[in-house]
Each structure stands twice: as C-alpha cells, then as structure tokens.
Amino acid sequence: MPAALAARMTIAEQRDWVRGFLRARPVSRRGAMRGAAGALAGLGLVGGLGSALAACGTSSGPAAGPGAGAAPAALPGVTGRRLSFGADPTRQMAIAGELTVKPAGKVFIDYGTDTGYGATLEAEVRELVSQVPQQDGSIRAADQFFVHGLAGGLEPGREYHYRFRLADGWTGPDAAFRTAPAGRAPFSFTAFGDQGVNVPKPQLNGFSDEYYKPGDDRRTATPASSLVSLITKKAPAFHLLAGDICYANPSGDGQPIRNNAPKDAESGFDNFDPTTWTAYFASIESSAATTPWMFATGNHDMEALYDDNKSGGTRHGYGGHLARLDLPATGPHGCPSVYTFRYSNLGVLSLDANDLSTEIRANTGYSGGAQVDWVRRTLAAMRADPNIDFIVAFFHHCAYATSKSHASDGGVRAALTPLFDEFSVDLVVQGHNHQYERTNPIRAGRSVLAAPDGATIRPETEGTTYICVGSGGRPRYSWQDGVTDRYRGNTGPDSGTMVNSFLNTSDGAKTPETVDWSQSRYLDYAMLSVDVVPGAAGADSTMTVKTIADTGQEIDSVTLVRRARGGGPVALGGSGWSRTSSGLSVPA
Structure with a gap:
C-alpha cells in the first residue's frame, strides 16, 4: 500500500484495500512457502516442525527467483495438539491441532476408551x-489451518484415547486424556501466566520481548520450556494460563498492526508475528495433548489484525483466537475469554481483565458491564451450590501485586475485589507482572492475618489469597527500590510484608501506595501446583497451593481450608458447536 494512501486511511479501510490487493494478485502456496523459508528457519521450523506453518510469504513483492531455492515440501499431518474442557468437563473434551498443509479432504478424530477407539x-x-x-508498505501473509473437534457423550472420570486421521491415509500418534469425575475426588492442577516461547524467532525492530537479564542464575536457560516439562511430568487434571499466552504481539498495547517499525517510526502500531502461535502450540504439546490447557486473555493477546476489533461477534481483537482456541462458551455474550467450569468440588472462573484495566485501555469497558454482572451471578450460584467448596478466579492484570512495572490495576481492583470479598473467593491467580508474589489473605484491601510459608488459611473468615504468577517464562521484572525477595530458602535480606508500590488509576497515573500484604516474593520463574482434597460432608476440604520454581524447587506453600457442605455429583449441560458471524465456530 502506498504510504501516502495509507496515511489517509483508517485501519479498517487499509484492511479492505489489502484484501482487494491480494484478491487481484493471488499467491500460490508453493510460492508462499518459498517466501517463508527465511522466517521458518528463524523460528527453528525448517524440517520436522518446519512443515507446521502451512504458508507464509511477502505478497506484494516479486516471487522468489529460480535461484532462490524452494522451502522443504510440507508433509501432511497435525502438530501442536491440545485439549480444553467443553461446557461439561465430565462428559466433553475439545481436541485441537494445527494442520501442516491445507487438507486435501476431511479430517477425522478417532477416540475411545482404548487404542481400538471405536x-x-x-x-x-x-x-x-x-x-x-x-513498515515498507508490503504485506506478509500466513495461511494456517486449525482443526477442532468436540468429543461428547463421554463417561465421567474415565480415560479416553484419541488420534487425528486425514483422508489421504495419514494417521497421527495416540494420546490420552481423562474426563472430570462425576463426584468429589482428589485432584491437582497447575497455573502460571506470561509464558511465551523459548525458541529462536525473527526479531522485529522496535519492542522485543527477549530481554533476559545477565546474572539471572537461579533460572534454567529456557524457563518457559522447563515449566512445561514440569507440568508434563506432574500430569495435572488441568492447567490455567492467566493471560499473555505466546507473545505473537510483543508490544501488547492492542493497537493496529504494522511490522518492523523502527524505534523512531510513527507511534500507535504493534508488531505481530502469527507464526509464533505455531511454535507455541508445538512447545506445549507434550503437556497440552493430554492435559486440558485453559486460557485467559492478557494485553499481549489483543490482536487487532484479524478483525479490527469486530469479527467473530467480538469487538476487542480476539478474532484470531476463535480460529486457534476452544474456550467454553459459558460466559456472557460478546466476552469469548470469560467462562466458568467445575471440576470435582472446585468452581473456576476465567475473567478478562482487559475489559476492566485502567492501565492499558485499548479494550477497557468493551463489555458494558456485562462481565461484572455475570461474575456476581456466577459467584452467587457457586456459593449456593453445596457441592462446590472452593472458588478460584484467574485473569491477567493484577488486583494486588507490587513491582516497578505494572504493580496493581485500579480498575480491576475496584470491579472485582468487592465481589471476591462478598462471596469469599478462595484463591485469585493473576499474571502481568513477571514475578511470583503471594499476598496474605485480604479483605477490604488489607491483610486479615499473616500467612507465612506453610500457613493454614480459612478463607470464609480470613479473606482471599491473591497470587501473581506471571513467572511463566518471559523476562523477569524488578521490585521497587529497597524491596527484596522473600521465599523459602532465601538467604538475602528480608524487606518484610509492608512495602511501597503503586496503583494504576483511572486518570493514567501511578498512585503510590504502601501495602501490608506482600507475604512471599520470588523474582524468577515459577508455577503453582495445587492439590485439592474434598472432605466428606461436615469435614474439612483442603486446597494446598505450592509454588515450584522452574528448577523444580518448592519455594512457598499455603493451605486453604473449608468445611464441606455436600457431596453429590456436579451436573452441567451444553454440547455441540455454534457458528459466529465470521464463519468461525466455537464450542457452545
């Protein structure tokens, strides 16, 4: 697109112009693969996983010449397999992957209770x-094909095997998953946020998210991959990711896309590399192919490229997610990453803090209050259900956290914490700040009691525990001046639980605050590993939250206790798929 023309257009007008340009100048998949060879090599995807990217090329420039050489022929198959719960985790499992080439025919998923499938x-x-x-006016295009199926009518608490199969005879490897139990049974889950991909990838000019600091000697060389390995070994019932998934959008401002912008170029644009999603799904497959990964959305997950904040029934840059992700459609209309599910005696809410943030305002207020209204109704229903003991909410921007970078978000705090107080939410998992930090139990913004490593907390009377675990793999942040780490095994100075921080407020200011709740802090890479043990009616149920560093070391723990009220199975309805206005489909 000529620069002078682009300067007079909105991003929506530019998108329409680009579509017309590409329709008039079709690029064959073979030519696109030639153009993509350099990008694939930079991603470490040439050969093997190289076929995972179906096509990527520069559409507005000349085709590669005869001497340029061709990319390796892509072989048919499925990579990046991953699972997520349907609306009813006891009877449904969404199964997804990415095709390495455009399918020549139908794609099938075989499944059953053994490798005979059935x-x-x-x-x-x-x-x-x-x-x-x-930035130079050209267009770089990627054509990707994601496959999705919803296995329904399953039996609760049972192991199932599955595989992908293509019409040309290709058959994928076997994998297995287990549905949620019908009643109350012990289980474990894991959680973190802000993961990204620990593989080499082309670096766009401008903002980079590869700013690892020297002297960071407590972490492994590839923290995101190391944490996946720990999750794979543990094989939890499910994994929660509190936003900022793969960092295909490294700047995370929710702005229109224009790549390779130099640092002194026109502001107001984000870089974006869709091939990062291919590398990401491959990097988590060792766990996600057998363990449901449940995603919330963060600021780096707002991708205006696909929909100009309009397609797929959404208005906030999530159109690409509708092609890649399967999220239970149990939340309010128009909020695709807001949903809930139940597992044994646990109720889980995924919330979209982009709708509430006063710090990064690209999507602030998009739900018109529908999300907060839904949170109130959902929490009320959960607390009225005698089969639910514990409630966990997970989302991206922090209601309570300290750091030099993002710290606490005033909009999130104002919208959600009064509801968490009212309905006695047990645990809140947050991301955004690249660190680990656990609060004392909080009510009305203050510590109710001190809860050091190993403490036991009764949330019904002692408040909600907030944990920032944005320590899933991206470069670490830093504490406020004078604030130090505070975790099991730390031999350094202890700056205590009362520290200085700030709150992002509605006028864009960082309002200083002194907090009394910062109980445990670790400025490196870690995940949560949570063991839930339901009690019989009238006895105690426990939820033990352990923090595991990427090296495998346990650095913190706390146990939440509630008196169990009931013991019957949890029944949820809903099945099938619903089609959106964009032509994409999502689980319903």
Missing part, C-alpha cells in the same frame, strides 16, 4: 489468513 468425529477445519502490513 468412535469417530469429523473435525472442523478453521482457516486463518493473517495479512500483516509491514
């Missing part, structure tokens, strides 16, 4: 074309 469903193929404007 049941087959036809997978839905969702094509995602990413037309990425470049």
Whole structure:
C-alpha cells in the first residue's frame, strides 16, 4: 500500500484495500512457502516442525527467483495438539491441532476408551489468513489451518484415547486424556501466566520481548520450556494460563498492526508475528495433548489484525483466537475469554481483565458491564451450590501485586475485589507482572492475618489469597527500590510484608501506595501446583497451593481450608458447536 494512501486511511479501510490487493494478485502456496523459508528457519521450523506453518510469504513483492531455492515440501499431518474442557468437563473434551498443509479432504478424530477407539468425529477445519502490513508498505501473509473437534457423550472420570486421521491415509500418534469425575475426588492442577516461547524467532525492530537479564542464575536457560516439562511430568487434571499466552504481539498495547517499525517510526502500531502461535502450540504439546490447557486473555493477546476489533461477534481483537482456541462458551455474550467450569468440588472462573484495566485501555469497558454482572451471578450460584467448596478466579492484570512495572490495576481492583470479598473467593491467580508474589489473605484491601510459608488459611473468615504468577517464562521484572525477595530458602535480606508500590488509576497515573500484604516474593520463574482434597460432608476440604520454581524447587506453600457442605455429583449441560458471524465456530 502506498504510504501516502495509507496515511489517509483508517485501519479498517487499509484492511479492505489489502484484501482487494491480494484478491487481484493471488499467491500460490508453493510460492508462499518459498517466501517463508527465511522466517521458518528463524523460528527453528525448517524440517520436522518446519512443515507446521502451512504458508507464509511477502505478497506484494516479486516471487522468489529460480535461484532462490524452494522451502522443504510440507508433509501432511497435525502438530501442536491440545485439549480444553467443553461446557461439561465430565462428559466433553475439545481436541485441537494445527494442520501442516491445507487438507486435501476431511479430517477425522478417532477416540475411545482404548487404542481400538471405536468412535469417530469429523473435525472442523478453521482457516486463518493473517495479512500483516509491514513498515515498507508490503504485506506478509500466513495461511494456517486449525482443526477442532468436540468429543461428547463421554463417561465421567474415565480415560479416553484419541488420534487425528486425514483422508489421504495419514494417521497421527495416540494420546490420552481423562474426563472430570462425576463426584468429589482428589485432584491437582497447575497455573502460571506470561509464558511465551523459548525458541529462536525473527526479531522485529522496535519492542522485543527477549530481554533476559545477565546474572539471572537461579533460572534454567529456557524457563518457559522447563515449566512445561514440569507440568508434563506432574500430569495435572488441568492447567490455567492467566493471560499473555505466546507473545505473537510483543508490544501488547492492542493497537493496529504494522511490522518492523523502527524505534523512531510513527507511534500507535504493534508488531505481530502469527507464526509464533505455531511454535507455541508445538512447545506445549507434550503437556497440552493430554492435559486440558485453559486460557485467559492478557494485553499481549489483543490482536487487532484479524478483525479490527469486530469479527467473530467480538469487538476487542480476539478474532484470531476463535480460529486457534476452544474456550467454553459459558460466559456472557460478546466476552469469548470469560467462562466458568467445575471440576470435582472446585468452581473456576476465567475473567478478562482487559475489559476492566485502567492501565492499558485499548479494550477497557468493551463489555458494558456485562462481565461484572455475570461474575456476581456466577459467584452467587457457586456459593449456593453445596457441592462446590472452593472458588478460584484467574485473569491477567493484577488486583494486588507490587513491582516497578505494572504493580496493581485500579480498575480491576475496584470491579472485582468487592465481589471476591462478598462471596469469599478462595484463591485469585493473576499474571502481568513477571514475578511470583503471594499476598496474605485480604479483605477490604488489607491483610486479615499473616500467612507465612506453610500457613493454614480459612478463607470464609480470613479473606482471599491473591497470587501473581506471571513467572511463566518471559523476562523477569524488578521490585521497587529497597524491596527484596522473600521465599523459602532465601538467604538475602528480608524487606518484610509492608512495602511501597503503586496503583494504576483511572486518570493514567501511578498512585503510590504502601501495602501490608506482600507475604512471599520470588523474582524468577515459577508455577503453582495445587492439590485439592474434598472432605466428606461436615469435614474439612483442603486446597494446598505450592509454588515450584522452574528448577523444580518448592519455594512457598499455603493451605486453604473449608468445611464441606455436600457431596453429590456436579451436573452441567451444553454440547455441540455454534457458528459466529465470521464463519468461525466455537464450542457452545
């Protein structure tokens, strides 16, 4: 697009112009693969996983010449397999992957209680074309094909095997998963946020998210990958990711896309690399192919490229997620990453803090209050259900955290914490700040009691525990001046639980505050490993939250206790798929 023309257009007008340009100048998949060879090599995807990116090329420039050489021929198959719960985790499992080439025919998922399978469903193929404007006026395009199927009618608490199969005869490897139990049974889950990908990838000019600091000698060389390895070994019932998933959008401001912008270029644009999603799904497959990964959205997950904040029934840059992710459609209309599910005696809420943030305002207020209204109704229903003992909420921007970077978000705190107080939410998992920090139990903004490492807390009377675990792999942040780490095994100075920090307020200011709740802090890479043990009616149920560093060392723990009220199974309804206005489908 000529620069002078682009300067007079909105991003929506530019998108329409680009679509017309590409329709008039079609690029063959073979030519696109030639153009993509350099990008694939930079991602470490040439050969093997190299076929995972179906097509990527520069559409507005000349085709590669005869001497340029061709990219390796892509072989048919499925990579980046991953699971997520349907609306009813006892009877449904969403199964997804990414095709390495455009399918020549139908794609199938075989599943059953053993490797004889016995049941087959036809997978839905969702094509995602990413037309990425470049600073020089060209367009770099990626054509990806994601496959999705919803296995329903399953039996609770049972192991199932599955595999992908293509019409041309290709058959994928076997994997297995287990549905949620019908009644109350012990289980474990894991959680972190702000993960990214620990593989080499092309560096866009401008903002980079590869700013690891020297002297960071407590972490492994590849923290995101190391944490996945720990999760794979533990094999939890599910994993929660509190936003900022893969960092395909490294700047995270929710702005229109224009790549390779130098640091002194026009402001107001984000870089974006859709191939990062391919590398990301491959990097988590060792766990996600057998363990449901449940995602919340963070600021780096707002991708205006696909929908100009409009398609797929959304208005906030989540159109690409509708092609890649399966999220239970149990939340309010128009909020695709807001949902709930139940597992044994635990109720879980995924919330979208982008709607509430006063710090990063690209999506602030998009739900018109519908999300907060839904949170109130959902929490009230959970507390009225005698089969639910514990409630966990997870989202991105922090209601309570300290750091030099983002610290606490005033909009999130104002919208959610009064509800968490009212309905006695047990645990809140947050991201955004690249660190680990656990609060004392909080009510009305203050510590109710001191809860050091190993403490036991009764949330019904002692408040909600907030944990920032944005320590999933991206470069670490720093504490406020004079604030130090505070965790099991730390031999350094202890700056205590009362520290200085700030609150992002509605006028964009960072309002200083002194907090009394910062109980445990670790400025490196870690995840939560949570063991839930339901009690019989009238006895205690426990939820033990352990913090595991990427080296495998346990550095903190706390146990939450509630008196169990009931013991019957949890029954949830809902099945099938619903089609959105963009032509994509999502689980319903």
